[in-house]
Amino acid sequence: xxxxxxxxxxxxxxxxxxxxxxxxxxxxxxxxxxxxxxxxxxxxxxxxxxxxxxxxxxxxxxxxxxxxxxxxxxxxxxxxxxxxxxxxxxxxxxxxxxxxxxxxxxxxxxxxxxxxxxxxxxxxxxxxxxxxxxxxxxxxxxxxxxxxxxxxxxxxxxxxxxxxxxxxxxxxxxxxxxxxxxxxxxxxxxxxxxxxxxxxxxxxxxxxxxxxxxxxxxxxxxxxxxxxxxxxxxxxxxxxx
Amino acid sequence: xxxxxxxxxxxxxxxxxxxxxxxxxxxxxxxxxxxxxxxxxxxxxxxxxxxxxxxxxxxxxxxxxxxxxxxxxxxxxxxxxxxxxxxxxxxxxxxxxxxxxxxxxxxxxxxxxxxxxxxxxxxxxxxxxxxxxxxxxxxxxxxxxxxxxxxxxxxxxxxxxxxxxxxxxxxxxxxxxxxxxxxxxxxxxxxxxxxxxxxxxxxxxxxxxxxxxxxxxxxxxxxxxxxxxxxxxxxxxxxxxxxxxxxxxxxxxxxxxxxxxxxxxxxxxxxxxxxxxxxxxxxxxxxxxx
Numbered sequence: 001x002x003x004x005x006x007x008x009x010x011x012x013x014x015x016x017x018x019x020x021x022x023x024x025x026x027x028x029x030x031x032x033x034x035x036x037x038x039x040x041x042x043x044x045x046x047x048x049x050x051x052x053x054x055x056x057x058x059x060x061x062x063x064x065x066x067x068x069x070x071x072x073x074x075x076x077x078x079x080x081x082x083x084x085x086x087x088x089x090x091x092x093x094x095x096x097x098x099x100x101x102x103x104x105x106x107x108x109x110x111x112x113x114x115x116x117x118x119x120x121x122x123x124x125x126x127x128x129x130x131x132x133x134x135x136x137x138x139x140x141x142x143x144x145x146x147x148x149x150x151x152x153x154x155x156x157x158x159x160x161x162x163x164x165x166x167x168x169x170x171x172x173x174x175x176x177x178x179x180x181x182x183x184x185x186x187x188x189x190x191x192x193x194x195x196x197x198x199x200x201x202x203x204x205x206x207x208x209x210x211x212x213x214x215x216x217x218x219x220x221x222x223x224x225x226x227x228x229x230x231x232x233x234x235x236x237x238x239x240x241x
Numbered sequence: 242x243x244x245x246x247x248x249x250x251x252x253x254x255x256x257x258x259x260x261x262x263x264x265x266x267x268x269x270x271x272x273x274x275x276x277x278x279x280x281x282x283x284x285x286x287x288x289x290x291x292x293x294x295x296x297x298x299x300x301x302x303x304x305x306x307x308x309x310x311x312x313x314x315x316x317x318x319x320x321x322x323x324x325x326x327x328x329x330x331x332x333x334x335x336x337x338x339x340x341x342x343x344x345x346x347x348x349x350x351x352x353x354x355x356x357x358x359x360x361x362x363x364x365x366x367x368x369x370x371x372x373x374x375x376x377x378x379x380x381x382x383x384x385x386x387x388x389x390x391x392x393x394x395x396x397x398x399x400x401x402x403x404x405x406x407x408x409x410x411x412x413x414x415x416x417x418x419x420x421x422x423x424x425x426x427x428x429x430x431x432x433x434x435x436x437x438x439x440x441x442x443x444x445x446x447x448x449x450x451x452x453x454x455x456x457x458x459x460x461x462x463x464x465x466x467x468x469x470x471x472x473x474x475x476x477x478x479x480x481x482x483x484x485x486x487x488x489x490x491x492x493x494x495x496x497x498x499x500x501x502x503x504x505x506x507x508x509x510x511x512x513x514x515x516x517x518x519x520x521x522x523x524x525x526x527x528x529x530x531x
Binding site: 102 | 408411412416419421422423424425426427
């Protein structure tokens with residue numbers, strides 16, 4: 001069954017409509033890659049699912065329950081965790097404190113500070129360091145670990161490879177692969193690297209100017225189909241909403 | 242020896258100013274709100290202690306914990322019902338809101354208690370002092386106030402650094418949106434920070450009422466001292482408020498030693514001197530760190 005159902009969601013930032021009537025459902029245990037150009041509305045869509053933006057209209061259902069009106073911290077309790085774009089660590093807190101700050105806020109489960117340090121060994125020597133003094137890759141690992149502390153049923157990853165060195169991206173995806181392959185976690189990730197997005201995901205959805213214009217199984221779509229949708233060259237038939 | 246006396250009195254006075262200032266600093270550090278009603282909340286707290294102790298016939302020291310809890314609750318409500326709404330409208334609106342709140346408190350107290358000044362009876366402690374030698378005596382009440390200030394600042398620092406709620410409060414201070422995304426109820430944290438600030442300023446107001454007299458309009462002058470202590474010590478730093486309070490207190494008592502009328506002027510001059518030395522820059526740490 002689908003864990004997340006988005007129904008004709010519309011989100012505005014002031015006068016700008018960032019997400020226009022998007023409908024999407026994500027099955028439990030699946031990995032969905034969300035692709036699209038800058039400004040297509042991917043980040044806004046993820047943030048609306050996490051509760052950081054209130055939609056103008058439409059519904060967000062999680063595990064059958066309507067969560068559209070719930071504030072972000074209540075959604076964390078239900079098991080929705082977002083790794084925000086730009087990592088957004090608490091700069092004055094240490095790595096350990098960044099992780100601890102998220103402890104006990106979400107569901108109970110296997111993720112603890114110790115478990116996160118085991119999954120991301122590069123963080124082990126850094127626990128007492130302030131987050132602001134870390135490299136990009138270290139910060140990203142901390143940000144993912146912080147989201148995992150909620151033991152999420154749905155993990156939202158927003159451009160986790162942005163600004164990282166290629167080796168750091170590889171190391172991070174190795175850690176994430178183990179997580180996603182376990183099939184226990186449902187993941188939506190926004191990823192600019194199309195090859196990577198197609199490799200790690202079961203389904204791909206492409207956004208253009210706030211609309212969802214292409215959605216399908218990653219292995220059924222060709223690179224060209226996605227690229228065309230990405231740039232809005234040849235519009236694929238609109239996904240039924 | 243009179244100068245040693247003056248410096249000693251100034252250091253102890255600095256403890257009182259730190260008590261006034263730490264809540265102001267906390268609210269700015271966590272929410273970016275400059276609370277112009279801070280001095281008036283201190284006076285309101287002193288009146289509450291006065292009412293509790295005179296109606297039950299108990300010492301103000303016994304009435305104080307009750308008043309701190311009640312005022313803390315009032316602070317939480319004030320944040321959730323009033324300041325939270327004004328924060329949504331931008332950084333300037335909370336300033337206006339607290340300014341209005343200050344006027345409401347002043348006039349409310351005038352209505353209820355007239356403009357007569359009152360003081361809180363600290364019993365034998367009011368006049369008790371430690372005789373170091375023939376020329377140097379230290380007022381015991383001042384020592385008590387200073388020790389309470391030390392304990393409170395230390396306790397607050399431990400609370401912020403070591404407890405889960407303190408950590409959540411620091412996280413919220415640094416990035417309230419992201420705090421929400423990891424499951425922290427940012428509005429609740431704001432409410433708690435205001436509760437702590439109003440609770441601590443109730444202690445400050447009560448000690449102020451024991452040292453001297455207070456009236457419904459005493460708040461604004463205490464607010465200025467608290468401001469000066471915060472700015473001298475560095476905004477958002479808890480121990481900084483103690484340093485700032487002591488610098489201000491010593492400046493005032495030395496000023497009073499030179500000429501009794503120049504006490505407050507001397508404090509203000511030192512404050513201006515600090516601003517000039519720093520070339521107008523104020524140390525700001527929104528992060529509530531030590």
